[in-house]
Amino acid sequence: MDQKLKKIKDSKKNFFIKTFGCQMNEYDSKRIVDILKKFGFQEKKDLESLDCFILNTCHIREKATEKVYHEIGRLKKKYKHQKKPIVLVTGCVAQAENDEMLKRENYIDAVIGPQSYQNIPKVLDQINKNKKSLNFTEFDVIDKFDKLNKLVNLNSKISSFITIQEGCDKFCSFCVVPYTRGSEYSRSIDEIIYEASSLIKNGSREITLLGQNVNAYKYISNNRKFKLSDLIKELDKLKDLKRIRYTTSHPNDMTEDLIECYKYSKKLMPFIHLPVQSGSNKILKKMNRKYTVEKYLSIVKELRNILPKMEFSSDFIVGFPGETDKDFNDTLNLIKDVKFINSYSFVYNKRPGTPAARLASIDPKLQKTRLSILQNLIEKIQIEKNHKSIGTSKEVLVENRMKDQSKYFGRTCELTPVIFDANDHDIGQIINVEIKDFNRNSLFGKKISIKKEDAA
Ligand code: SAM
Ligand code: SF4
Ligand code: F3S
Numbered sequence: 001m002d003q004k005l006k007k008i009k010d011s012k013k014n015f016f017i018k019t020f021g022c023q024m025n026e027y028d029s030k031r032i033v034d035i036l037k038k039f040g041f042q043e044k045k046d047l048e049s050l051d052c053f054i055l056n057t058c059h060i061r062e063k064a065t066e067k068v069y070h071e072i073g074r075l076k077k078k079y080k081h082q083k084k085p086i087v088l089v090t091g092c093v094a095q096a097e098n099d100e101m102l103k104r105e106n107y108i109d110a111v112i113g114p115q116s117y118q119n120i121p122k123v124l125d126q127i128n129k130n131k132k133s134l135n136f137t138e139f140d141v142i143d144k145f146d147k148l149n150k151l152v153n154l155n156s157k158i159s160s161f162i163t164i165q166e167g168c169d170k171f172c173s174f175c176v177v178p179y180t181r182g183s184e185y186s187r188s189i190d191e192i193i194y195e196a197s198s199l200i201k202n203g204s205r206e207i208t209l210l211g212q213n214v215n216a217y218k219y220i221s222n223n224r225k226f227k228l229s230d231l232i233k234e235l236d237k238l239k240d241l242k243r244i245r246y247t248t249s250h251p252n253d254m255t256e257d258l259i260e261c262y263k264y265s266k267k268l269m270p271f272i273h274l275p276v277q278s279g280s281n282k283i284l285k286k287m288n289r290k291y292t293v294e295k296y297l298s299i300v301k302e303l304r305n306i307l308p309k310m311e312f313s314s315d316f317i318v319g320f321p322g323e324t325d326k327d328f329n330d331t332l333n334l335i336k337d338v339k340f341i342n343s344y345s346f347v348y349n350k351r352p353g354t355p356a357a358r359l360a361s362i363d364p365k366l367q368k369t370r371l372s373i374l375q376n377l378i379e380k381i382q383i384e385k386n387h388k389s390i391g392t393s394k395e396v397l398v399e400n401r402m403k404d405q406s407k408y409f410g411r412t413c414e415l416t417p418v419i420f421d422a423n424d425h426d427i428g429q430i431i432n433v434e435i436k437d438f439n440r441n442s443l444f445g446k447k448i449s450i451k452k453e454d455a456a
Contacts, residue, residue, distance in 0.1 A: 012040060012042070013040070013041050013042075013051035013052060014041060014042045014043070014044045014049075014050060014051050014052070015036055015041050015042075015043060015044065015050065015051060015052035015053070015054060016043070016044045016045070016046070016047060016050050016052070016053055016054070016085075017029050017032060017033060017043070017054040017055075017056060018054070018055050018056070018071065019056040019091075020055075020056065020057055020058040020064055020067060020068075020091070021056070021057065021058025021059075021060065021064065021091065021092065022058065022060075022212075022248075023161060023208075023210050023247065024163055024166070024210050024211070024212065025056050025057075025058060025091055025092075025114075026161070027161050027162070027163045027210055028056060028090070028091070028114060028117060028163070029054075029056045030153075030155040031117065031148055031151070031153070032054065032056065032090065032117050032120065033154075033155075034151050034152070034153065034154050034155070035117065035118070035120055035121065035151065036052075036120065037154070038151060039121050039124075047075070047078060049082075050085035051085055051086065052085050052086040052087075052088065052124070053075055053085045053086070053087050053088070054087075054088045054089075054090060055068055055071055055072070055087075055088070055089050055090070055091075056090045056091040057089060057090065057091035057092060057093035057094060058091060058092055058093065059091075059092035059093045059095070059096045059097075059176050059180050059351075060092070060175075060176060060177070060349075060351075061346065061349040061351075062349055062350075062351070063349075064093070065093050065096075065097070068089065068093050068101075069104070069105060072087065072089075072105055072107055072108065075087070075107070076107050084107070086109050086110075086124065086127050087107055087108050087109050087110075088108075088109060088110050088111075088112060088120070088123065089101060089108050089110070089111050089112070090111075090112045090113075090114070090117065091113075091114055092114060092176070092177075092180035092181065094111035094112055094113055094114075094137065095111075095113035095114055095137050095179075095180040095181075096176060096179060096180050097111075098111050098113070098135050098137045099135060102133040102135065106133070108133075109127050109132065109133070109134065110123045110127065110133070110134035110135070110136060111134070111135055111136070111137060112136045112137070113136065113137035113138065113139070113180075114166070114180065114181055115138065115139050115140050115141045115143075115144045115166070115181075115182060116136040116137060116138055116140065116144065117144060117148075118143060118144050118146075118147035118148065119136045123136060139182040141166055141167065141182060141185040142185070145185075145187050145191070149187075149188075149191045149194075149195075152198060153195050153198060153199060155199075156198075156199045156200075156201075156202035156203050156204045157203070157204060157399070158203065158204060158205050158206065158397065158398070158399045158400065158427065158428050159204070159205070159206040159207075159208065159243075159397070159399055159411070160199045160204040160206070160207055160208070161207070161208050161209075161210050162192060162195050162196060162199070162207060162208075162209055162210065163187070163210045163211065164186065164187050164192050164209045164210065164211055164214065164217055164228075164231065165184065165185065165186045165187070165210075165211030165212070165213065165214055165216065165217045166181055166182070166184070166185045166211065166212065167181045167182045167183050167184045167185050167212060168181060168183075168184060168212045168213055169183050169184045169213075169216075170213065170250060170252075170288075170290075171288060171355075172277075172287050172288050172289060173286065173287055173288045173354060173355040173356040174287060174317060174320065174348060174349075174351065174354055174356040175351070175354060176351050176353070176354060177212055179353065179354075181212055184212075184213065184216055184218075186211075186216075186217045186218050186219045187219070188219055188221065189219050189221070189226045189230065189231055189234065190221075192209075192231060193231075193234055193235070193238075196235060196238060196241070197238060200238055200240050200241050203428065204241070205240065205241065205242045205243065205397060205428050206241075206242060206243035206244075206245065206397055207235065207241060207243070207244055207245070208244075208245040208246065208247060209228070209231070209244070209245070209246040209247075210246075210247060211246075211248070212248065213248070213249070213250045213253060214228065214246045214247060214248060214249055215228050215246065215249040215250060215253035215254060215255075215258055216250065216253045217231060227255070227257060227258070228246065228258055229255075229257040229258045229260065229261050232244060232246075232258075232261050232265055232268060233261075233265075235267070236265050236266070236267050236268075241267060242267060242397060242430055243267055243269055243397060243413075244265065244267045244268050244269065245268075245269050245271070245415075247272075247273045248273055248275060248315075249272060249273065249274050249275075250275075251274060251275075251276065251289075251291045251295065251296050251299055252290055252291050254274070254299045259299075259302055259303060259306065262303060262306045262307050262310070263306055269413045269414070269415070270307045270309050270310045270311065270413055270414065271310070271311045271312075271313070271341070271413060271414040271415050272303070272310070272311075272312055272313075273312075273313045273314070273315075274296075274299070274300075274312055274313075274314060275314050275315035275316075276293075276296050276314045276315075276316070276334065277289060277314075277315060277316060277317050278316070278317065278320065278323075278327065278330075278331050279293055279327075279330040279331035279332070279333060279334030279335070280293070280323070280326070280327035280328075280330040280331060281293055282322070282327060283320050283322065283323055283327050286320065286321070286322055286356070286359070287317070287320060287356070288355070293330070293334060296334075297334075297337065297338070300312060300338055309413075311340075311341040311414040312338055312340050312341065313340050313341055313342045313343050313344075313415075314338075314340050314343045314344075315343065315344045315345070315346070316331065316343060316344070316345040316346070316374060317345075317346055317347075317348050318331075318345060318346070318347055318348065318367060318370045318371045318374055319347050319348045319362050319364075319366065319367030319368075319370055319371070320348045320356070320362075321348070321356060321359035321360055321361055321362060322359065322360075322362070323348075323362060323370075328370050328373075328374075331374065332373070332374065332377055335374070335377055335378060335381070336377070336381075339381050339385070340378060340381065341381075341382065341385055341414055341415075341416070342378070342382050342416075342441075343378050345371060345374055345375055345378065346371075347364075347367045347368060347371050348361075348367065379440060382440060382441075383438075383440055386416070386438035386439075386440070386443060387438065389416075389435045389438060389443055390435055390436065390437070390438065391434075391435065392434075392435055393432045393433065393434050393435070393448060394412045394413075394416075394418060394432070394433050394435055394443065394445070395412065395413055395430050395431075395432060396410035396411065396412055396418045396420065396430065396431055396432075396433045397410050397411060397428075397429075397430050398410040398422055398426045398427050398428065398429055398430075398431055399411070399427070400427065401424065401427070402419065407419050407420060407421060408420055408421070408422040408426065408427070410431075410433075412443070416441075416442070416443055417441060417442040417443070418433055418435075418442065418443045418444070418445060419442055419443075419444050419445075420433045420444065420445045420446055420447060421445075421446045421447060422447040423447075426447065426450070429450055430450070431447050431448075431449065431450050432447070432448050432449045432450070433445040433446065433447055433448065434446050434447075434448045
C-alpha cells in the first residue's frame with residue numbers, strides 16, 4: 001500500500017454517510033463505505049465528533065438538490081464551536097453543479113462525481129495536506145469499476161443489490177440522468193458473477209441487478225455479446241440463489257430474449273418495474289420516450305401471456321408541459337387497464353439544461369390536483385389487490401426479524417412487504433405465509449410451511 005494511504009489507514013478516523021436518490025446511489029454509498037473501511041475508517045450512525053461527513057446526492061428534482069444545502073447548513077450549525085469534519089459531496093448534484101457548488105458553499109471540501117468514488121482516499125490525502133475545494137467529477141466509469149471489482153462487496157444481506165450498468169443514452173426530455181451519470185456502460189459479466197457468488201457465499205438469497213437502464217445491459221467479450229438475458233441464465237445456475245430481480249427497465253429494451261427468460265427461469269420473479277411515465281402518445285413523444293402506449297401494452301400482454309400472475313409497477317410524471325385533461329385521462333385509463341401493483345408518481349419538475357425546460361409549464365395547482373387523483377387511483381388498485389390476498393398463501397423470502405423483535409419481515413414474489421410470525425431459522429428461506437390482514441403497503445400473516453425445495 002502507498003505510504004500516504006497507509007498513513008490515512010493508521011489514523012483511525014470515523015465518517016458518516018447520508019444518501020439521497022435511487023437504489024444505485026444506495027449501492028454506491030455501500031461501496032464508498034467498503035472503500036473507507038479498507039482505509040481504516042469506522043462508520044458512525046450519528047453526527048457526533050465526526051472526522052468526515054459525506055452526502056451522496058440526487059439531482060432528479062429541484063427539491064432533492066436544495067436538500068443538500070439544507071443538510072450542510074444543519075451540519076455547519078452543529079459544528080459552529082467545534083473543529084469541522086471533512087465534508088465531501090458525492091453523487092449526481094456534485095456531478096451537475098461541481099464548481100458552482102464549491103463556490104456557493106465553502107464548507108464543502110470536495111465534490112466527487114458518481115464515476116470518481118475510487119478517488120476518495122486520494123481526496124482525503126489531499127485535504128489532509130490543506131488542499132481546498134477539490135473537484136473530482138471526471139466521467140471515468142471504467143476506472144471506477146476496475147477499482148471496485150478489486151474490493152470485496154461486504155454488503156451481503158438476504159436481499160442484495162449489484163449495479164451492473166451505469167448511465168443513460170436515452171435523453172428523455174425531462175431528465176438530468178444522462179448529464180449526471182454519463183453514457184451507458186455495462187460491467188463485465190465475469191465480474192458480476194464473481195460479485196454475486198461472493199454475496200451468496202455470505203448469505204444472500206436474492207439479488208437485484210441495478211442500472212439506470214438495466215435492460216440495456218450489453219457487454220462484449222471475445223466478439224460475443226452478452227445481454228441481460230445471458231446474465232440471468234448465468235445467475236440461474238448459482239446454487240443457493242433463490243430469487244433474481246432487475247430494475248429499472250426501459251420499455252424499449254424489453255427485447256424478445258429477455259421476455260423469453262420468463263419462460264424458463266425459475267428464479268426470475270414475476271414482477272417488473274417498467275416505467276411508462278404517461279398514457280398519452282402525444283406526451284410520450286414530447287418526453288422523447290420513443291415508444292407508444294400500444295407498444296407498452298403489447299409488452300404487458302406478452303409477459304402476462306407467459307406468466308398470467310405477472311405484476312407491474314411504474315413511474316408517472318403528472319402535469320408535463322402541454323398535458324391536457326384528455327392526456328391525463330388517457331394515463332388514468334392505462335392505469336386501470338394494467339392495474340399496476342404499486343407505482344411512484346411525481347409532478348413534473350423543470351430541470352435546467354434539459355430540453356423540456358424550454359416548454360411552457362402548466363398550472364402548478366392543476367398539476368397537484370392531477371397528482372392526487374392519480375395517486376388515489378393507484379392506491380385503490382393496490383388496496384383491492386391486497387384485499388384479494390386475504391386467506392391466500394404467499395411465498396415469502398424471509399429477510400429479517402423486525403426491530404421490535406416479535407415479527408419477521410419478508411417480501412412476496414411481487415415485492416410486496418409481508419410481516420408475519422415465524423422463527424429465526426426461517427431467515428433466508430422461502431416460506432408460505434397465510435395472509436390474514438393488510439394495509440395499503442403491506443400484508444400481515446402467519447407462516448404455514450416451508451417451500452418444498454427449501455425444506456430439504
Ligand atoms: N431510467 C428510468 C426510466 O426510464 O424509467 C428512470 C430513472 S429516473 C432516475 C426515475 C424517475 O424519476 C423517472 O422514471 C421519472 O418518473 C422521474 N423523473 C425524472 N425526471 C423528472 C422530472 N424532471 N420531473 C419529475 N419526475 C422526474
Ligand atoms: Fe432519465 Fe429517460 Fe434515461 Fe430513464 S431513460 S434515466 S428517464 S433519460
Ligand atoms: Fe438521483 Fe442520480 Fe439516481 S439524479 S435518481 S441519484 S441517478
